[in-house]
Amino acid sequence: MKKQVFTIEEAKKKLEYYCIYRDRSHREVMQKLHEMNIIPEAIDQIILHLIKENFLNEERFARSFVRGKFYQKKWGKNKIRQALKRHDIHPNLIEKAFMEIDREDYQKTIQKLIKKKTSEYREMNPYKLKQKISNYLIQKGYGYQDFSDLI
Numbered sequence: 001m002k003k004q005v006f007t008i009e010e011a012k013k014k015l016e017y018y019c020i021y022r023d024r025s026h027r028e029v030m031q032k033l034h035e036m037n038i039i040p041e042a043i044d045q046i047i048l049h050l051i052k053e054n055f056l057n058e059e060r061f062a063r064s065f066v067r068g069k070f071y072q073k074k075w076g077k078n079k080i081r082q083a084l085k086r087h088d089i090h091p092n093l094i095e096k097a098f099m100e101i102d103r104e105d106y107q108k109t110i111q112k113l114i115k116k117k118t119s120e121y122r123e124m125n126p127y128k129l130k131q132k133i134s135n136y137l138i139q140k141g142y143g144y145q146d147f148s149d150l151i
Contacts, residue, residue: 008042012049019055023064025087029056062089062097070101074109077101079141110147113137 006014011033018024018032029050033043050056062084069075069083077098084094117133124132130151137147 003037006036006038008045011036011038011042012046015046015050016053016055019050023061024056025061025065025089026056026058027088058089059093059096061087062093063100066097066100070106070109074113074140076110076137076141076143076146077106078143082141106146107150110137110142110150113140113142114147114150 014036015029015032019029026047029047030043033046038046047056065084065087066080069080075083080098081094084097089097113136114133117136118129121129121132133151134144134147138144
């Protein structure tokens, strides 16, 4: 199968659309450029263009990522932090992005998840129930200190 060859302008357009579809991290864009077999000199030029034209913005990506994972998937901060680290987001940006999560919403979400799991495991001794709920919340990315007094 023949590899498709892109000019710099074609690659810029393609990546502009890629970034418009949803916010992307630098890592995702770099990966896409490598998949397109773009030469390293052109990669720098394209990345610079995307940043300058505001198609690529790490802070905006981190903020929307945090909002989406928390409000849609109900992930806790630990799981979100790990996912952002895999995207090579700077720790300062990660902490800044966590301002997108309202403290009250965070506690309410934990309470809802506890209530949901409690109703699923009705007929169980209290110790096992607490253990199951704790494991579930930790797997979702919540710290023990966030929910220990709520169980």
